[in-house]
Amino acid sequence: MINQSERRGLTALDRRLQELALMNWTQFAALIGDEALTAAKICLLRKERRSYGEIMQKLGVTQKTARYWCDECKDREPGTKPAA
Numbered sequence: 001m002i003n004q005s006e007r008r009g010l011t012a013l014d015r016r017l018q019e020l021a022l023m024n025w026t027q028f029a030a031l032i033g034d035e036a037l038t039a040a041k042i043c044l045l046r047k048e049r050r051s052y053g054e055i056m057q058k059l060g061v062t063q064k065t066a067r068y069w070c071d072e073c074k075d076r077e078p079g080t081k082p083a084a
Contacts, residue, residue: 042066043073 021028029037038059045055055066 038065039069039072042069046070046073 017028020031038061041059042055042061045058050058052063052066055061056063
């Protein structure tokens, strides 16, 4: 049976992951991997309207990598069109 928080998209497992991230970042980061962390950071920085140059400098990634993950974020956001 699905509870209210699961209908909104936050499951019990999501809550456990959230707790792990808060309590033991090192273990959480190892669990999800470097690529997922980098992608999330890139998406977060773009949502803050940071330029690709700023992202490249802050994270030490190429412009191609930054643009790739930004396109991936756009594909997942409700109300946005997938990258062409």
